[in-house]
Amino acid sequence: MISQIWFLMIAAGVLTAAGRGQIDLVTQGALQGAEQAVTVAFGLVGIIAFWSGMMRIAQDAGLIELLSRAMTPLARKLFPEVPPNHPAMGALLLSMSANLLGLGNACTPLGLKAMEHLQELNKTPNTATNSMCTFLTVTSSSLTIIPGTVIAFRAAHGSTAPTAIIGTTLVATLCSTLVAIITDRILRRIM
Secondary structure, eight states: OHHHHHHHHHHHHHHHHHHTTOTHHHHHHHHHHHHHHHHHHHHHHHHHHHHHHHHHHHHHTTHHHHHHHHHHHHHHHHOTTSOTTSHHHHHHHHHHHHHHTTOHHHHHHHHHHHHHHHHHTOSSTTSOOHHHHHHHHHHHHTOOSOOHHHHHHHHHTTOSOGGGGHHHHHHHHHHHHHHHHHHHHHHHHHO
16 A cells, blocks of 8 residues: 555656656655664664664663563553563563663564553454453554654754753653543444
8 A cells, every 4th residue: 555655655756747747756756765864774773773783782781671660550451451460461572661761672672562462362363352442552653761763863954952842752652641541442432
Protein backbone atom coordinates (compact mmCIF):
# COMPACT_ATOMS: atom_id res chain seq x y z
CA MET A 1 0.00 0.00 0.00
CA ILE A 2 2.74 2.46 0.94
CA SER A 3 4.67 1.70 -2.24
CA GLN A 4 1.53 2.50 -4.24
CA ILE A 5 1.14 5.83 -2.43
CA TRP A 6 4.79 6.70 -3.14
CA PHE A 7 4.36 5.73 -6.78
CA LEU A 8 1.27 7.95 -7.09
CA MET A 9 3.08 10.90 -5.50
CA ILE A 10 6.08 10.51 -7.80
CA ALA A 11 3.85 10.06 -10.85
CA ALA A 12 1.84 13.16 -9.89
CA GLY A 13 5.06 15.18 -9.55
CA VAL A 14 6.38 14.00 -12.92
CA LEU A 15 3.05 14.65 -14.66
CA THR A 16 2.73 18.11 -13.10
CA ALA A 17 6.28 19.04 -14.14
CA ALA A 18 5.68 17.69 -17.66
CA GLY A 19 2.39 19.59 -17.92
CA ARG A 20 4.16 22.83 -17.03
CA GLY A 21 7.01 22.12 -19.41
CA GLN A 22 9.54 21.92 -16.56
CA ILE A 23 10.44 18.24 -16.62
CA ASP A 24 14.06 19.15 -15.92
CA LEU A 25 12.95 20.12 -12.40
CA VAL A 26 12.22 16.44 -11.70
CA THR A 27 15.82 15.46 -12.45
CA GLN A 28 17.20 18.40 -10.47
CA GLY A 29 14.94 17.59 -7.53
CA ALA A 30 15.91 13.91 -7.55
CA LEU A 31 19.61 14.73 -7.63
CA GLN A 32 19.34 17.39 -4.92
CA GLY A 33 17.26 15.06 -2.74
CA ALA A 34 19.80 12.27 -3.11
CA GLU A 35 22.64 14.65 -2.25
CA GLN A 36 20.81 15.94 0.83
CA ALA A 37 20.02 12.39 1.95
CA VAL A 38 23.69 11.41 1.83
CA THR A 39 24.72 14.61 3.64
CA VAL A 40 22.18 14.07 6.43
CA ALA A 41 23.03 10.35 6.70
CA PHE A 42 26.76 11.05 7.10
CA GLY A 43 26.01 13.77 9.64
CA LEU A 44 23.89 11.38 11.67
CA VAL A 45 26.24 8.41 11.68
CA GLY A 46 28.52 9.72 14.41
CA ILE A 47 25.75 11.04 16.62
CA ILE A 48 23.62 7.91 16.34
CA ALA A 49 26.70 5.77 17.00
CA PHE A 50 27.36 7.82 20.15
CA TRP A 51 23.77 7.54 21.45
CA SER A 52 23.55 3.87 20.51
CA GLY A 53 26.79 3.29 22.41
CA MET A 54 25.50 5.17 25.44
CA MET A 55 22.27 3.20 25.40
CA ARG A 56 24.18 -0.06 24.95
CA ILE A 57 26.21 0.81 28.05
CA ALA A 58 22.96 1.50 29.90
CA GLN A 59 21.58 -1.80 28.67
CA ASP A 60 24.72 -3.72 29.67
CA ALA A 61 24.69 -1.98 33.06
CA GLY A 62 21.23 -3.41 33.67
CA LEU A 63 19.27 -0.17 33.35
CA ILE A 64 16.67 -1.77 31.08
CA GLU A 65 16.25 -4.70 33.48
CA LEU A 66 15.89 -2.28 36.40
CA LEU A 67 13.37 -0.19 34.48
CA SER A 68 11.48 -3.35 33.53
CA ARG A 69 11.16 -4.37 37.18
CA ALA A 70 9.97 -0.88 38.12
CA MET A 71 7.32 -1.04 35.37
CA THR A 72 5.96 -4.47 36.41
CA PRO A 73 3.00 -3.14 38.47
CA LEU A 74 1.92 -0.89 35.59
CA ALA A 75 2.31 -3.72 33.08
CA ARG A 76 0.09 -6.00 35.16
CA LYS A 77 -2.66 -3.37 35.03
CA LEU A 78 -2.20 -2.73 31.30
CA PHE A 79 -2.04 -6.43 30.40
CA PRO A 80 -4.25 -8.30 32.89
CA GLU A 81 -4.70 -11.25 30.49
CA VAL A 82 -0.95 -11.98 30.44
CA PRO A 83 0.23 -14.23 33.28
CA PRO A 84 2.97 -12.48 35.29
CA ASN A 85 5.41 -15.39 34.91
CA HIS A 86 4.83 -15.91 31.17
CA PRO A 87 7.68 -14.97 28.77
CA ALA A 88 5.26 -12.53 27.11
CA MET A 89 5.30 -10.29 30.20
CA GLY A 90 9.09 -10.17 30.21
CA ALA A 91 9.18 -9.38 26.50
CA LEU A 92 6.52 -6.66 26.94
CA LEU A 93 8.49 -5.06 29.76
CA LEU A 94 11.80 -5.17 27.88
CA SER A 95 10.25 -3.65 24.76
CA MET A 96 8.51 -0.86 26.66
CA SER A 97 11.70 -0.13 28.63
CA ALA A 98 13.76 0.10 25.44
CA ASN A 99 11.11 2.40 23.98
CA LEU A 100 11.23 4.58 27.09
CA LEU A 101 14.99 4.96 26.71
CA GLY A 102 14.73 5.80 23.02
CA LEU A 103 16.47 2.61 21.87
CA GLY A 104 14.75 2.54 18.48
CA ASN A 105 17.03 -0.16 17.08
CA ALA A 106 16.29 -2.43 20.05
CA CYS A 107 12.55 -1.70 20.22
CA THR A 108 11.62 -3.39 16.96
CA PRO A 109 13.06 -6.86 17.62
CA LEU A 110 11.89 -6.74 21.24
CA GLY A 111 8.40 -5.69 20.11
CA LEU A 112 8.26 -8.50 17.56
CA LYS A 113 9.33 -11.00 20.22
CA ALA A 114 6.64 -9.65 22.57
CA MET A 115 3.99 -10.08 19.86
CA GLU A 116 5.18 -13.65 19.22
CA HIS A 117 4.75 -14.45 22.90
CA LEU A 118 1.35 -12.75 22.98
CA GLN A 119 0.32 -14.84 19.99
CA GLU A 120 1.14 -17.98 22.02
CA LEU A 121 -1.56 -16.89 24.49
CA ASN A 122 -4.06 -16.09 21.73
CA LYS A 123 -7.03 -18.47 21.60
CA THR A 124 -8.16 -17.11 18.21
CA PRO A 125 -4.96 -16.79 16.13
CA ASN A 126 -6.57 -14.75 13.34
CA THR A 127 -7.77 -12.02 15.72
CA ALA A 128 -5.63 -9.67 17.80
CA THR A 129 -6.13 -9.96 21.54
CA ASN A 130 -6.77 -7.03 23.86
CA SER A 131 -3.18 -7.30 25.09
CA MET A 132 -1.85 -7.15 21.54
CA CYS A 133 -3.90 -4.03 20.83
CA THR A 134 -2.84 -2.40 24.09
CA PHE A 135 0.83 -3.19 23.41
CA LEU A 136 0.57 -1.77 19.92
CA THR A 137 -1.05 1.46 21.14
CA VAL A 138 1.43 1.93 24.00
CA THR A 139 4.48 1.37 21.81
CA SER A 140 3.03 3.46 18.97
CA SER A 141 2.46 6.38 21.32
CA SER A 142 6.16 6.05 22.13
CA LEU A 143 6.66 7.37 25.66
CA THR A 144 10.30 8.46 25.55
CA ILE A 145 12.66 9.89 28.14
CA ILE A 146 15.71 10.28 25.87
CA PRO A 147 14.80 10.93 22.21
CA GLY A 148 18.20 9.91 20.81
CA THR A 149 17.26 10.01 17.13
CA VAL A 150 15.71 13.50 17.35
CA ILE A 151 18.73 14.74 19.30
CA ALA A 152 20.94 13.33 16.55
CA PHE A 153 18.91 15.09 13.84
CA ARG A 154 19.05 18.38 15.70
CA ALA A 155 22.81 18.11 16.21
CA ALA A 156 23.36 17.14 12.57
CA HIS A 157 21.50 20.27 11.46
CA GLY A 158 23.57 22.58 13.64
CA SER A 159 21.37 23.04 16.70
CA THR A 160 23.18 24.87 19.50
CA ALA A 161 21.20 22.88 22.11
CA PRO A 162 20.15 19.55 20.58
CA THR A 163 19.14 18.10 23.96
CA ALA A 164 16.85 21.02 24.82
CA ILE A 165 13.86 19.01 23.58
CA ILE A 166 14.09 16.31 26.23
CA GLY A 167 11.59 17.98 28.59
CA THR A 168 9.04 18.83 25.95
CA THR A 169 9.42 15.40 24.35
CA LEU A 170 8.75 13.76 27.70
CA VAL A 171 5.60 15.85 28.23
CA ALA A 172 4.36 15.31 24.67
CA THR A 173 4.97 11.56 24.70
CA LEU A 174 3.44 11.24 28.16
CA CYS A 175 0.30 12.93 26.84
CA SER A 176 0.21 10.74 23.73
CA THR A 177 0.67 7.60 25.83
CA LEU A 178 -2.09 8.59 28.24
CA VAL A 179 -4.46 9.30 25.33
CA ALA A 180 -3.51 5.95 23.77
CA ILE A 181 -4.20 4.05 27.00
CA ILE A 182 -7.51 5.86 27.61
CA THR A 183 -8.61 5.25 24.02
CA ASP A 184 -7.61 1.60 24.31
CA ARG A 185 -9.69 1.18 27.46
CA ILE A 186 -12.71 2.92 25.92
CA LEU A 187 -12.50 0.76 22.80
CA ARG A 188 -12.19 -2.40 24.92
CA ARG A 189 -15.52 -1.58 26.55
CA ILE A 190 -17.23 -0.76 23.25
CA MET A 191 -15.96 -3.78 21.35
